Amino acid sequence: VTVYVKDHWKDDDFFGYQFLNGLNPMVIRRCDTLPDNFPVTDDMISKHSNGPSWLDQEIKCGNIFLCDYKLLDEVKTREIHGKQQYLAAPLVLLYKTADDKLVPIAIQLKQEPGPDNPIFLPTDSSHDWLLAKTFVRSAEFNLHELNFHLLRTHLLAEVFAVSTLRNLPMVHPLYKLLIPHTRYTLHINVLARKVLISENGVLTTVASSGGEGMFKILGDSLSSMTYRSLCIPDDIADRGMENIPNFYYRDDGLKLWNSLHSPQVPLGNYPEEHFTEEEPRRLIQAFQNELMQLSDEIKKRNEKLVVRYEYLDPEKIGNSVTI
Ligand SMILES: [Fe+2]
Structure with a gap:
């Protein structure tokens, strides 16, 4: 590449x-x-x-x-x-x-x-x-880093992390479902505040939007964010991007989204085994099999591409916002 x-x-x-x-x-x-x-x-x-x-x-x-x-x-x-x-x-x-x-x-x-x-x-x-x-x-670069990366990925995930920790007891099924997806999110966000957007942070000092501009972009981006834009099928339809060829982000993203919605189990790997009951464990296994299958499909498709599109290969997607 x-x-x-x-x-x-x-x-x-x-x-x-x-x-x-x-x-x-x-x-x-x-x-x-x-x-x-x-x-x-x-x-x-x-x-x-x-x-x-x-x-x-x-x-x-x-x-x-x-x-x-x-x-x-x-x-x-x-x-x-x-x-x-x-x-x-x-x-x-x-x-x-x-x-x-x-x-x-x-x-x-x-x-x-x-x-x-x-x-x-x-x-x-x-x-x-x-x-x-x-x-x-x-x-x-500036819009991606602040709106799509910092705001919609890191800061939004933090809202769910904090809310899960504050409102749900550990035995609650929703807690079990959500907590693996909050792993290290608070930690990386503390680092982002300290190292990226603080007074002497990397973004503040090297990006043209660093400092005051950065907070205007974050504020305006938050005001313009809608729930629909966070749901990939709606977002693709609203942007009229259903049919354009070679849009691998859409192709892989929609398949991943559909896997998440095949009977309600979330992405990935659960080494901590919050769910010990038989039925959730069976669903997790089925979901993992589906992700492996999608990963194989993406790898086969990529063999035919000059520039491979690997970003949404389930094998490479983290279970939570950690980096
Ligand atoms: Fe990140």
């Missing part, structure tokens, strides 16, 4: 692929209408040989996708070693080509359209286009 990335990081189709199967598969959605603040025209996109000719028509066919980083709008950025840092709040328009590649066709780095906010195109000079794509990746 690293060799592939080294050779292909500048390629438009690999840039597009990363919105599906890279760091953060959570932002991309099918574009049903072009947002008012992103005035892309047919003239702009039809210049490129890889691009579509008529935007309206391709939108109707479901071939146009949008990544909107509006949560990063008006975030205060910090200085590092006396140098002002910058953070874009980009809009990215992507096109699914006839040969099932996803390629960017327009990038606008700020939310408010205007003369100081050009729409970058693949037909621009290669340096301009690469720089626009780099700003998008930087936005992706």
Whole structure:
């Protein structure tokens, strides 16, 4: 994988692929209408040989996708070693080509359209286009790290961990069910507070959004979070991402989700054996068998891929938020 990335990081189709199967598969959605603040025209996109000719028509066919980083709008950025840092709040328009590649066709780095906010195109000079794509990746890193990683993974898991410990006695079946999934979550979150987001923490000092900006992003992300967006089938449907090809995050994630919902038993391994009764133990065994089967399926699929998608292989998923 690293060799592939080294050779292909500048390629438009690999840039597009990363919105599906890279760091953060959570932002991309099918574009049903072009947002008012992103005035892309047919003239702009039809210049490129890889691009579509008529935007309206391709939108109707479901071939146009949008990544909107509006949560990063008006975030205060910090200085590092006396140098002002910058953070874009980009809009990215992507096109699914006839040969099932996803390629960017327009990038606008700020939310408010205007003369100081050009729409970058693949037909621009290669340096301009690469720089626009780099700003998008930087936005992706900041939003992923704070919203999708810190907030939705670590901090949300902490709410359930604390509530379980405070409200349920150890003999309660829900306690038995939930407690293995809280293993080390409080510990890693204490570390995150101390090492990442404290006054001298890594994120505070090295990320452009570090400090004040970081807390605005966390706050706005929390306000915009919905329960539906935490449930993968709803989230995929709401984003109109049911049919796009090569979306392995969706393919593997939905199978995992369905395993969790086949008769109510949770993911994984239970070395502490909270459940000693026969029926729960039988269900745990059945669930583990199902996960092993999914793991085999994913491994077989990956054999055919140049870049393997291994992140949702049950073998590699932790039972709780610990890292
Ligand atoms: Fe983590």
